[in-house]
Structure formats: structure tokens, C-alpha cells
Amino acid sequence: MSYILGLTGSIATGKSTVAKLFLSAGIPVVDADLGARAVVLPGTPGLAEIIRHFGTAYLLPDGTLDRKRLGALIFSDEEKRAELDALIHERIREWIHAEKARYIAAGHRLVVLDIPLLYEGGYQQSCDAVMVVYVPEELQLQRLMIRNHLDEKEAKRRISSQLSIEKKKKLADFVIDNSGTIAETGKQVSDWLRKYGYA
Numbered sequence: 517m518s519y520i521l522g523l524t525g526s527i528a529t530g531k532s533t534v535a536k537l538f539l540s541a542g543i544p545v546v547d548a549d550l551g552a553r554a555v556v557l558p559g560t561p562g563l564a565e566i567i568r569h570f571g572t573a574y575l576l577p578d579g580t581l582d583r584k585r586l587g588a589l590i591f592s593d594e595e596k597r598a599e600l601d602a603l604i605h606e607r608i609r610e611w612i613h614a615e616k617a618r619y620i621a622a623g624h625r626l627v628v629l630d631i632p633l634l635y636e637g638g639y640q641q642s643c644d645a646v647m648v649v650y651v652p653e654e655l656q657l658q659r660l661m662i663r664n665h666l667d668e669k670e671a672k673r674r675i676s677s678q679l680s681i682e683k684k685k686k687l688a689d690f691v692i693d694n695s696g697t698i699a700e701t702g703k704q705v706s707d708w709l710r711k712y713g714y715a
């Protein structure tokens with residue numbers, strides 16, 4: 517039996533940072549953002565549908581999806597975001613389940629599912645527990661503006677496209693506070709692994 521740990525947070529609260537800590541402890545991580553990229557690679561039905569719906573303006577000259585342009589569109593227009601979600605979320609869900617099944621079949625005792633929209637997509641039902649990576653909203657905003665080179669208005673818009681981090685923290689089974697140093701976050705992850713017998 518594998519234990520399935522959902523890992524989530526809100527945009528730029530530090531999911532990828534925590535996922536890397538699990539990976540370096542030898543724990544397999546299924547990364548939904550990788551799935552979101554895989555299902556729109558050139559030649560996939562996912563990309564074909566997006567281009568049919570949004571137009572060829574969203575293709576780069578090399579035939580790949582223009583992620584920057586599509587991101588600018590969907591984070592400024594809720595209706596367009598819902599349209600994109602309807603086109604690709606089922607494909608991402610299938611990709612996640614296939615990856616998860618592969619790690620379970622390989623006999624891993626713990627499998628982490630790193631899913632930004634875990635609660636929004638109802639994935640908690642397929643997890644044994646959910647860990648939320650938390651930072652206060654002010655720090656989330658700062659880190660997002662720096663990482664993505666966004667102004668405050670654009671960063672706030674992206675934050676508000678997801679359930680708030682405070683709400684996710686309330687829903688969580690485990691909370692990792694990522695407002696300190698990465699070493700402090702690392703300690704919380706290794707303590708968790710030790711406490712539950714995965715270290």
C-alpha cells in the first residue's frame with residue numbers, strides 16, 4: 517500500500533521548493549505543472565484543441581504553445597481561464613493518475629502529488645492527506661512579483677485566480693511554514709518524514 521500525500525499551496529508559496537526537498541529525500545513526486553506541459557506538447561490533441569479554440573496567435577514559430585501569451589490572457593480574463601481549464605484539466609487529471617499508478621506499481625511507500633489546484637480540482641479525494649505550503653499573503657505577493665517580474669496589480673490578479681492561501685491552510689492536514697529560510701523549511705520536511713517513518 518502506498519501513502520498518497522497531496523502537496524499544495526497557492527501561487528509562489530513554495531510548492532516546488534518543498535517538492536525538491538521530498539525528491540532529494542528519495543520520495544517520488546508527481547508534478548502537475550509538468551503534466552500541464554506534457555498534455556500540450558506539439559502533436560498532442562491538447563495543443564490542437566487550444567489552438568482551435570484560442571487561435572494560431574498562441575503558437576510560437578517553432579510550433580510550441582506560447583505560454584507567456586496564454587498566461588497573460590487567462591490571468592486577466594476569468595472566462596478565458598475557465599475555457600482553458602475546460603479544455604485541458606481532464607487531460608492533466610489523466611496524466612497525474614497515470615504517473616501516480618506508475619509509482620505505486622513500482623512499490624513506493626510514499627508518493628507525493630504536487631498539484632497547485634489540488635483543492636480547486638477536488639484532488640483531496642485521491643489523497644490520504646494534504647500538506648499545504650504556507651506563507652502569509654504579503655510574502656507570497658513579494659515572492660511572486662520577484663520571480664515572475666510582475667507588477668503588483670498583475671501579481672494580485674494571479675493570486676486571486678486561486679483559492680486563498682489562508683483558506684487552504686485551514687483545509688490542510690499538515691502545514692509547512694515556508695516564511696523562514698529554505699533550511700528551516702527543509703527541517704520541517706525532514707521532521708515530517710521521520711515522524712511518519714519515511715526517513
Ligand SMILES: CC(C)(COP(=O)(O)OP(=O)(O)OC[C@H]1O[C@@H](n2cnc3c(N)ncnc32)[C@H](O)[C@@H]1O)[C@@H](O)C(=O)NCCC(=O)NCCS
Nearest residue numbers: 527548549552583584586587590597601608632633677678
Ligand atoms: C496558462 C499557462 C500556459 C501559463 O504558463 P506559464 O509557464 O506562464 O505558467 P506555469 O504553467 O508555470 O504556471 C504557474 C502557476 O500558475 C498557476 N496556474 C496555472 N494555471 C492556472 C489556472 N488555470 N488557474 C489558476 N492558477 C493557475 C499555478 O499555481 C502554477 O503553478 C499554464 O499555466 C497553463 O497551461 N495553465 C493551465 C493548466 C493548469 O491549470 N495548470 C495548473 C496545474 S493543474
Ligand SMILES: Nc1ncnc2c1ncn2[C@@H]1O[C@H](COP(=O)(O)OP(=O)(O)OP(=O)(O)O)[C@@H](O)[C@H]1O
Nearest residue numbers: 526527528529530531532533659663694696697698
Ligand atoms: N524559504 C524561502 N526563502 C526565500 N525564497 C523562497 C523560499 N521558498 C521559495 N522561495 C522563492 O519563492 C518563489 C516561489 O517559490 P516556488 O517556485 O517554490 O513556489 P510554487 O508554490 O511552486 O509556485 P507556483 O505555484 O507558481 O508553481 C521562488 O522564486 C523561490 O525561489
